[in-house]
Amino acid sequence: xxxxxxxxxxxxxxxxxxxxxxxxxxxxxxxxxxxxxxxxxxxxxxxxxxxxxxxxxxxxxxxxxxxxxxxxxxxxxxxxxxxxxxxxxxxxxxxxxxxxxxxxxxxxxxxxxxxxxxxxxxxxxxxxxxxxxxxxxxxxxxxxxxxxxxxxxxxxxxxxxxxxxxxxxxxxxxxxxxxxxxxxxxxxxxxxxxxxxxxxxxxxxxxxxxxxxxxxxxxxxxxxxxxxxxxxxxxxxxxxxxxxxxxxxxxxxxxxxxxxxxxxxxxxxxxxxxxxxxxxxxxxxxxxxxxxxxxxxxxxxxxxxxxxxxxxxxxxxxxxxxxxxxxxxxxxxxxxxxxxxxxxxxxxxxxxxxxxxxxxxxxxxxxxxxxxxxxxxxxxxxxxxxxxxxxxxxxxxxxxxxxxxxxxxxxxxxxxxxxxxxxx
Numbered sequence: 001x002x003x004x005x006x007x008x009x010x011x012x013x014x015x016x017x018x019x020x021x022x023x024x025x026x027x028x029x030x031x032x033x034x035x036x037x038x039x040x041x042x043x044x045x046x047x048x049x050x051x052x053x054x055x056x057x058x059x060x061x062x063x064x065x066x067x068x069x070x071x072x073x074x075x076x077x078x079x080x081x082x083x084x085x086x087x088x089x090x091x092x093x094x095x096x097x098x099x100x101x102x103x104x105x106x107x108x109x110x111x112x113x114x115x116x117x118x119x120x121x122x123x124x125x126x127x128x129x130x131x132x133x134x135x136x137x138x139x140x141x142x143x144x145x146x147x148x149x150x151x152x153x154x155x156x157x158x159x160x161x162x163x164x165x166x167x168x169x170x171x172x173x174x175x176x177x178x179x180x181x182x183x184x185x186x187x188x189x190x191x192x193x194x195x196x197x198x199x200x201x202x203x204x205x206x207x208x209x210x211x212x213x214x215x216x217x218x219x220x221x222x223x224x225x226x227x228x229x230x231x232x233x234x235x236x237x238x239x240x241x242x243x244x245x246x247x248x249x250x251x252x253x254x255x256x257x258x259x260x261x262x263x264x265x266x267x268x269x270x271x272x273x274x275x276x277x278x279x280x281x282x283x284x285x286x287x288x289x290x291x292x293x294x295x296x297x298x299x300x301x302x303x304x305x306x307x308x309x310x311x312x313x314x315x316x317x318x319x320x321x322x323x324x325x326x327x328x329x330x331x332x333x334x335x336x337x338x339x340x341x342x343x344x345x346x347x348x349x350x351x352x353x354x355x356x357x358x359x360x361x362x363x364x365x366x367x368x369x370x371x372x373x374x375x376x377x378x379x380x381x382x383x384x385x386x387x388x389x390x391x392x393x394x395x396x397x398x399x400x401x402x403x404x405x406x407x408x409x410x411x412x413x414x415x416x417x418x419x420x421x422x423x424x
Contacts, residue, residue: 008072009070011116014066014116015063015070016067018112021108021112022062025055026053026056026059040143042095043141043142048094051090051091054087055088055091062080074118075121081110081112081117084108085106085109085128085132086132088106089132092106092136093136093139096140096142097139097141098137099140099143103133110126110129113125232245233245274313274391275313280305280307283337286317286320286321287301290324293321293325294328298332298333299328300334300337301336302338307341309412310347310412311413312391316391318384319383319387322381322384324337327351327352327355330353331353331354335351336353337349337350337351337352346411347410348407348409348410350405350407353404354402355404356403391410393409393410393411395408395409
């Protein structure tokens with residue numbers, strides 16, 4: 001696998017734009033020679049044509065070089081742009097120097113340098129461009145032979161050439177420099193998104209480490225309470241304490257089960273294992289977990305589930321259960337769960353309630369940040385959203401007159417189900 005530095009990646013992306021600019025300049029030079037030859041007899045036509053061909057060779061060679069072996073430092077690119085100035089200046093020298101209306105072509109390598117190379121090297125190239133223009137003012141060859149007196153034709157050619165040069169230069173600047181600038185802005189936006197995801201992942205890691213530490217610390221008091229229950233069962237007045245001891249033992253079993261589930265989920269997350277299930281099987285597993293957590297909860301499961309497969313793990317189950325817990329808190333009298341498969345490669349799991357709805361700050365991007373909560377730590381929605389996004393899905397919220405609808409979108413798994421499938 002080829003690894004590129006930031007400079008190499010930028011030069012490789014700019015290769016085809018440089019190729020287009022250079023071939024366009026070479027084409028303009030050849031076309032202008034052909035047009036000028038119809039009006040006057042050029043004095044240095046062979047030399048000018050040779051420089052056009054050399055410039056075309058530079059264009060193709062530069063494209064092959066930047067795409068196959070992009071330099072890690074900008075100096076080679078700066079030297080290639082300096083060669084652009086030399087070849088364009090040489091062509092202008094043989095075609096009238098500063099009187100040639102195509103002198104504006106010297107601006108194009110300078111404009112590209114501002115985008116591609118550091119400021120100090122761009123300033124150096126600008127100085128070289130000004131010196132090239134100055135040399136063309138002092139030393140140049142006439143465009144036509146001395147005995148050619150077609151002065152009016154030359155004047156008309158110069159005026160038309162100025163207009164054509166301005167139009168072409170403006171177009172190239174818009175296409176090349178404008179495109180490079182837009183690509184640069186897009187890369188800045190992508191970098192900002194990466195930084196934001198990294199900060200969010202750091203928050204999730206911190207929460208996960210805290211949960212693991214709490215689980216570790218809970219193990220000792222749970223073992224102690226288990227021993228105390230055994231001692232109390234063998235003490236006096238056992239009949240009076242039997243019911244209380246049974247309840248206490250049941251709750252200890254539930255706590256121990258949750259700790260084992262937490263440890264199992266952490267191990268599964270470290271191994272990045274996904275389980276591909278039929279949608280109906282996954283809904284049945286969620287329904288069973290919800291029934292154990294909230295035996296009397298009024299959750300309406302809209303069955304049967306549509307056909308389809310989904311890649312899930314224990315963290316995704318917990319994310320859905322977190323959303324169900326929020327829905328039951330907001331709407332204790334009614335919650336509905338439904339699954340949809342519209343055939344577009346996405347599976348939707350919809351959780352509806354008749355609560356007061358989310359705050360306005362959470363409706364557009366639910367779960368993007370932690371929020372204060374009166375009934376808990378306020379991180380459930382945040383962790384649920386992070387888990388769903390980690391599996392390639394998204395979380396949406398829609399608030400209506402009768403409550404809130406949370407929509408989980410997950411990519412449909414198109415391969416055969418396996419018990420433990422490694423995520424890509």
